[in-house]
Amino acid sequence: MxxxxxxxxxxxxxxxxxxxxxxxxxxxxxxxxxxxxxxxxxxxxxxxxxxxxxxxxxxxxxxxxxxGLPLDYPVDIVFTTRLARREIFRFSFPSYEDCRSPSAAKLSQLPDLLQSRYFKTxxxxxxxxxxxxxxxxxxxxxxxxxxxxxxxxxxxxxxxxxxxxxxxxxxxxxxxxxxxxxxxxxxxxxxxxxxxxxDGEADLGQFVGVHFRSPDFMRRHALGRATLYWAMNRESPGVFIAINGRDTFTFQRSVAPGESVSSIRPLAAIQAAFDEPIECEILSVQPWKAHQxxxxxxxxxxxxxxxxxxxxxxxxxxxxxxxxxxxxxxxxxxxxxxxxxxxxAALLDSYHAERHPVAVRNTTEAADNYRKIRPAFARAQDAEAPDPLGASARSEIARGIAEGAKHFAATGIHLGYRYESSPVCIPDGTPSPPDDPQVYVPTSRPGSRAPHVMLDDGRSILDLFGAGFTLIRTGEGDADRDEALFVNAGRELGIPVSFQALGDAQVARLYERRFVLVRPDGHVAWRGDQPPVDVAALLRRVAGHDEAGATPPNPETAL
Ligand SMILES: Cc1cc2nc3c(=O)[nH]c(=O)nc-3n(C[C@H](O)[C@H](O)[C@H](O)COP(=O)(O)OP(=O)(O)OC[C@H]3O[C@@H](n4cnc5c(N)ncnc54)[C@H](O)[C@@H]3O)c2cc1C
CATH class of the missing domain: 3.50.50.60 (FAD/NAD(P)-binding domain)
Structure with missing residues (x-):
């Protein structure tokens, strides 16, 4: 054993x-x-x-x-009827390289780049x-x-x-x-x-995922480099995903109600969605189902x-x-x-309390995206009809896709999740900011991801967070005294706490309170404008040593 x-x-x-x-x-x-x-x-x-x-x-x-994809590869998403036919709509997103050092123009086009050093990789x-x-x-x-x-x-x-x-x-x-x-x-x-x-809804859709190699693929369409190429047609609907940026891809072929997985021929499905007899080496095939x-x-x-x-x-x-x-x-x-x-012990209990609501939120949002994109596929047959019916169907599809932009740029989902009812985050009574899938509202409210901000030395504030808790202190005051208060209390309890005093005005504005205690995972555990009366009680609580409610809700005022 x-x-x-x-x-x-x-x-x-x-x-x-x-x-x-x-x-x-x-x-x-x-x-x-x-x-x-x-x-x-x-x-x-x-x-x-x-x-x-x-x-x-x-x-x-x-x-x-x-x-992954080459660092200068644009993360574009293109919608077509079939790849060699018409482009219906396109979202243009910057490459990894552009996200890492965004120009002023890129920042104004995509303000999400201010919220993290990363976007979609x-x-x-x-x-x-x-x-x-x-x-x-x-x-x-x-x-x-x-x-x-x-x-x-x-x-x-x-x-x-x-x-x-x-x-x-x-x-x-x-x-x-x-x-x-x-x-x-x-x-x-x-x-x-x-x-x-x-809990939830099973079997929302069925797909066949085909992994293939095709040196022809990038040569035989005029769409340029993109990460996703949607093929919206009745015969072989689905989405191509660029894997290496050169010659490997997957095709996620949607299986229609009444159609059987075994009836789908991978090569024929790819060629129909492409509308060209492109040469492909099929590498693997895996059917899968979509659930919420x-x-x-x-x-x-x-x-x-x-x-x-x-x-x-x-x-x-x-x-x-x-x-x-x-x-x-x-x-x-x-x-x-x-x-x-x-x-x-409360630390382990907090896993369900924190992550279960995030799972419900994110699965619900993903299913909503799915339901919103389905009508576009339902109009697919008309999109290939001669104009004016074809043109009108394509512009209707394009409008629907544009309205569903949250599906493709979900910064609110990725950065805005928060741990509302965690036994180890201490609420301060402030209201929760809006939870919009597309829009992330930076906040140091307990339970939230501590916001990113670039510091003068070229680092992100996130780089200052240690392996244990990190107390971020902004504004004036005796930094040595404040550091001793938190770090010594941590030392006595064996709880790792580090301290960062930052004079940066942008940090002070974004972090909203003079004292913000950040957890090892980068979420805020507590904040206040004054140190709590009993720092040790605060640290015990956020490290899971007290049952929820055993300490008063806001140590800033109550301890
Ligand atoms: C087409 C498609 C596109 C997707 N795109 C995205 C995307 O862009 N972004 C995203 O975030 N997610 C995406 N996903 C979802 C993503 O693939 C999964 O969420 C992810 O694989 C989950 O990882 P996992 O480690 O939990 O499970 P898995 O990847 O399923 O790994 C579980 C592992 O456990 C092993 N295992 C099972 N039972 C045992 C056992 N008894 N003993 C030992 N080992 C065992 C299995 O062999 C397997 O390797 C996509 C999914 C699909 C189908």
Whole structure:
């Protein structure tokens, strides 16, 4: 029997991200993945701004970006009837390079670039996972085991005993861990075994994903470089996704009601959507279904559920993996804190309280995007009719797509999620800013992502956040006294706290209060214009040592 603090089940992007977050914190884990290696069939391609901020914190953002589309590749999204026929509409978005050093013109076109150093980074999941895997393997604390599946587990008051089986040799291994995290995907057996049901709507749509190579593809249309090429026609509707920016793509062919998956011929489907007999080498084919489902509970005793095991999306918007990596970040520091001894029980309870509402919010938004784009496909046949019917259908489709712009630029979704009813974030009584999928409103309100702002030295304020809590203090006053107040209280409790006094007027304006306590995951735990009377009580609360409500809601005034 092997003993390890955490067993991560599943080596998709979420399990790998969790192993990275634990590895960074020196927390021992085994990651067991039943496949012999990475899943080479690409699925996700949008790595959202918030996810890139986490990768930046880990020091791998550039590696991730370089694994994806060429850095100068525009993240455009083009809508056509068929690729070799008509362009109906286009969203033009800047390349990774342009986002990293945006011109004044780009900033005025896309103010979202002021809210993060990242916008949309286009990296196929099959190219992202090897970067995460390499990074996870760089930590002594992380033991990645491909080819091992979880077959069985039981939990008791002190831990979880799990049986892993080597997929080829059938060798068996018992693992005793303090916590098990199920990152085992949409068909999660861990979730099923725990009897956790899924709430929401299943089977919103069915698709066949075809991964192919075609040197012809970029030569045989006149649309230029784009990340997504939508084909809105009745015969073979779907969307092409650029994978390497040269000759590999996926085609996500929508399966119509009454049509069977087995009747879809991958090459014929691609050629029909293209309207040219382009040459293709089919690399892999995977059917999949779109859902709007969330697990009713994300924690059962010592077992946590994360990623697709916890929430199933329609990919419209590109939220599934990004939300799952958000789960991994939220859970990673909390598990590490509890295992290291400075985190309390409420920290682990806060995982469900914080992430379940985000899962509901994001799956709902993705499904809304899906429902809004369906009518465009319903008009597809008319769009190919001779004018004037064709022209009128195409302009109606274009109008509908333009109105649904939130689907393609969801900065509010990626940066604006907030932990409203968390037992470890201390509300200050201020109202919640609007939660608009497209528009992110920067705020230091407790539970929110601490806002990004560029400092004079060229760094983002996010770069100042440490591995523990960070107290950001703006304005005048005795910085040494304030630092001693927070850092010494943390030291006495064993809770890591660092201190940053910033004189920058922009930070003071954006951070709204003189004292803002930022958690290890970059969310605000507490804020106030004065230090709390009892700093130790505040730190105990945000580190999960008090049950929710055991301390008064606003330590600034009450402690
Ligand atoms: C066409 C398409 C496009 C998408 N685009 C985007 C996008 O642009 N952006 C985005 O954010 N999301 C996107 N998604 C969603 C994204 O692919 C998923 O959300 C993501 O794969 C979830 O990661 P995961 O690690 O939770 O699960 P998975 O990737 O499903 O990984 C789970 C792993 O667990 C392993 N496993 C299962 N059972 C066991 C066991 N008993 N023992 C050991 N291992 C086990 C499996 O083998 C698997 O490798 C897209 C999805 C599709 C289908």
């Amino acid at each position: 092997i003993e390890v603090p955490v067993l991560v089940v599943g080596g998709g992007p979420v399990g790998l991200a969790l192993a990275c977050e634990l590895g960074l914190r020196g927390t021992g884990c085994i990651l067991a993945e039943q496949r012999p290696g990475i899943n080479e069939h690409p699925r996700a391609n949008v790595v959202a701004s918030r996810t890139m901020e986490h990768f930046h914190r880990w020091g791998i953002a550039d590696r991730v970006a370089r694994a 286009s990296v196929a999941q099959s190219d992202l996972e090897p970067v995460l895997l390499d990074f996870a393997r760089s930590f002594d604390a992380v033991d990645v085991r491909f080819g091992w599946r979880l077959d069985d587990f039981t939990q008791d008051d002190d831990g979880v005993t799990a049986r892993l089986t080597q997929s080829v040799t059938e060798e068996s291994l018992l693992v005793r861990c303090r916590y098990l995290v199920a990152c085992d995907g949409g068909r999660s057996e861990v979730r099923a075994r725990l009897g956790v049901s899924l 489902l969330v697990a009713e509970r994300l924690r059962i005793g010592r077992v946590f559920i994360a990623g697709d095991a916890a929430h199933l999306f329609v990919p419209t918007g590109g939220f599934g993996m990004n939300t799952g990596i958000g789960d991994a970040v939220d859970l990673g520091w909390k598990l590490a804190a509890v295992i290291d001894g400075w985190g309390g």
